[in-house]
Amino acid sequence: MDFYFKEFEHRKPPEPVPHSMPRELLYQYLATCNLTLGIWYLWWRWSFALNYDAMWFSFPLVFAESCAFIGSVLFTFNLWKTKDEPRKSPPHTINECVAADSPEAGEKRPISIDVFFPTYDEEPELVKLSIEDAQKIRYPHDIEMKIFILDDGRRPTMQALATEMGVEYITRDNNVGFKAGNLRNALEQTYGDFIVICDADTRPFPTILEHTMGYFRDPDVAWVQTPQWFFDLPEGERLPQWLGRKLGRWASGLGRGVERLYGPIKIGEDPFVNDPQMFYDVIQRRRNWVNASFCCGAGSIHRREAVMEAALRSYSEQISKEQSEIEKQIRKITKEKHVEKSVSDNLRQEIIFDTEFTPYKFHVSEDIYTSIVLHSDTERNWRSVMHPQVESKMLSPQDLQTWTVQRFKYSGGSIDIFMNDNPLFRKGMGLKQKLMYGASFWSNLSAIWNIIFLTCPIIYFFTSIAPVSAYDVTFYLHFIPYVLTAELAMMIGTWGVAGYKGKTNFLSFFPVNMRALWTVLRGQKISFPATPKERQDGTFGHLVIPQKIIFGLSLISMAFAWFCYFTGMFGSYSLGGLIFNSFWTINNMMAMWGMIAAAYWTPPPSAKKQEQGSEELEYGI
Template sequence: MDFYFSEFEKRTPPQPASYSASRELLYQYLATCNIALGIWYLVWRWGFALNYDAMWFSLPLAFAESCAFVGSVLFAFNLWKTSDEPIKSPPATINECINEPMDDRPIGVDIMFPTYDEEPELVALSIRDALNVRYPHEIETRIFILDDGRRPEMAQLAADMGVEYITRDNNVGYKAGNLRNALEQTYGDFIVICDADTRPFPSILENTLGYFKDPDVAWVQTPQWFFDLPAGERLPAWLKKRLGTPISWLGSAFEKIYGPVTLGRDPYANDPQMFYDVIQRRRNWANASFCCGAGSIHRREAVMEAALRSYSQQISKEHEEVEKQIRKLTKEKSVDKNISANLRQEIIFDTEFTPYKFHVSEDIYTSLILHGDTEREWRSIQHPQIESKMLSPQDLQSWTVQRFKYSGGSIDIFMNDNPLFKKGMSLKQKLMYGASFWSNLSAIWNIIFLACPIVYFLTSIAPVSAYDTTFYMHFLPFVITAELAMMVGTWGVAGYQGKTNFLSFFPVNLRALWTVLRGKKISFPTTPKSRQQGLFLHLVIPQIAVFALSLGSMAFAWYAYSSGSFGSYSLGGLILNSFWTINNMMAMWGMIAAACWSPPADDVPTTVETTKELDYGIE
């Protein structure tokens, strides 16, 4: 069977960004300046620049600016420094990886591929690559297909390829339940978790198991790399084809300042290099790099030990809550010992023991449990080198489902089981996790940022006391240092498309937030691995509305100002809000274009027509 990604099979992954001590020092200087200027701006903004004649407008923007500033401070802390773990030689035996030596033997590794409805031919490619994984010492490697679809053809595939097949008679817990079921039937010292489309490189074990020579390392996360993204065209080449060689020099000069710019590549901003090579990698120094599922290697002992402790704590917590209710009803100071013991037994019977939390974000949930384990103080490591490849969402519908799950899962943890208020993690770890949770609340203030210039254009009412010299003296240094710090801090990894998608992501983010606030459960529908055909404009109606309102209101305001027919606009206010609006429109346009994007017809040998309603997986 031929797949659309067959032509990309020979692609090689990018190398990790090179560390530069001088660049890191420059970033720290710029970030410190930006935080100081941000505090200076916000103090002035709240104390001297509110428009008291339009507090309904001025206060929300000041609130949004403050929330965004908190996010920028957390992000600056995230990027503060790099502390890559030295790569160690691969261990030869299990005694090199544990505290207490035992009868020495080769290391055992279980490579697991959870699957539900993916095509057997697709899973076969992943199994084929897993069979080619090498190791310089004797090792017991077992490969498992974990089939929650209970399909005879998948069982036959496992038999044909000489790997093991595990299934179950229900789908409780989705992927987490699938992994738990497999852990009950396997015994490897280390577990490699893959998705059905994860294609491990031969080097994945020899490059990562060395970290486990430290007995406190619980898991190692490797970067995810989507090898099927559209290649696109670099800015200088794009300009040269359309405007000639002299203009292309401007593109080259711009790239030297801003970093590589590729046009026509990855309309959904799926490229995870910014996340893994910048954000996750910079969390190593705080021991706060969290697990992201596919491409991670886990120490079985850590997973099981943390699960037992979490299980015990959950039972004790429920036991205390029920006894508290009983004492409240009976007016007694204590509960009878026999009743208390029977109650505890009932709670134990009703509570699921699971190494992986039954949650749509089971990977980050497991990370929180392990990082919060005060007795063992487990460590995590973000390995900088790419050790596998996988497929990206290929249409806006698939992308939307995936991002909804990520956002909803993080918000659910933040709202219902927030680790930031629990003992166990260090302050540095809490700030790192706080940065992740805070970013998923950003739709609240992003809506304000999108609406403010529209309101100004339509009413001529300013959200600040005045767009005068004093305003620009406070505002521009803060904004300019923020951009400079971002460019230096991301080591040349282009992030503009990610930033604009972050802004245009607001409808999905809001839906996720509203789902959690209503107490709804987010399930785990699998992300389609085939390209879905058709236009998805119905998914970007909010973005289209923002784009149209922004363009129309800006045109109206400039006409009103030039003709003097309406309002009392200032030239400075019009210029600032026009730049602001253009940025918002570019963000919305990227998402609108993604809804219309499809690969060339000759690049789609296998596609799936879809007319069904989008399934967010809400229960």
């Protein structure tokens, strides 16, 4: 089978951004200035800058600004400093990975590792590529490594592939718990000391074990997460070639002229902003210093003992919680202060009988859920490590529909945990860990205030009613220093990783984010659909209707307001208000346009065809 990503196999992953202490200190200085100015700005907004004649408009905006500032505080703490875990040499035997009082201490046997590839409906040829790469994993010492295909699709073709490749095959007669259930079923039938979790499209590098197993010399390290890297991200098409392909040969000259003035321009470069480097190299990596980097599934290595202990603790907590709730109902009915011990014991036995032991929580975000359980374990003090170097490659969503499904799962899973089992109220976690997890959950509530930020300039343009007391010099003296220091701090704090697209994508993400929030609030479960590995046919304009509406209203309202200002036909606009809201609106429109363009994006011709087309344009053929 000829996969679309064949032409990208030569690509190499980016190196981790080198740590710079001077840059980190500069970031901390700028971030501190920004937070100080933010407090000053919000105090002024709440105390002196509300428009009391339009509180229906003024209050939502200052509320949104306050919520966004809380997010800025949490994000600043997340980015505060980098402290990579020192790399250690790979252990020879299992006794080098366990505590001195462990039953396995002193054992000289080789380490055993199970590599899991959960699959449901992926093409066998795709899984075969992953297995081939897994079989190339090397280790400097003797090791017992087994590779398992965990087939929830129960397909004879997949079983035949396992036989052909000489790897193990595990299936089950149901799909309870989906991926989490698939992993649980595999854990019950395997015995490796450590588990490497991959997705069906995860292609591990030969170095994944020799670069990560050294961390497990610390017996408290429960898992190591490696960065996920999508090697198939569209590189985009240079503007002259794109114009020539769309409009004809004459347009390529126009494109070359534009590039001479502006520099190289690429159309369709990573249209869905899938590049995860910001998340792994900046956000996750900088959680190492407070032991709060969470598991993200694929590309992670787990200590089996930790997984099982987490499951036992979660199992016990679930039983105790259910027992407490039922006994509360019994006391309410009987009017007794206590439930008899014999009744309580019988009740607990019934709950144990009805409750399944689940090493991986049956949850759409089972990876972060397991991380929370381990990080809050007061008896073991389990640690996590974010390894900064890419050790595998995988496939990215190639259309907006697939991207939407994936992001809905991520956002909904996080919100569900935040609403129903919030780690901020769990015993065992330190304050710094809670703040790190809080940053992740808070960002998934952002649709609430992002909608306000998107609609406020539209309301101002159509009504000429200002959400602040006045767009005067005092407003700008408070606002501009706050915004400038925020941008400077962000630029220094994320140095080496492009961030603008991520910020605009975050703003345009609001419909998916809001849908996920609404789903959880209604008590509905977030579904577990497998993410397709091939591009879905067609375009997906229906998925960006909210973004189109915001874009259209922003453009029309801005034109309307400037027309009224120059003609005096309607309203009482101030020049300062128009300029400020115009910049605000243009930023919003650029964010919406990125998502709208992604809905209609189609892969450009193959690299070979592009090269041929470029030569034709160059020689005027």
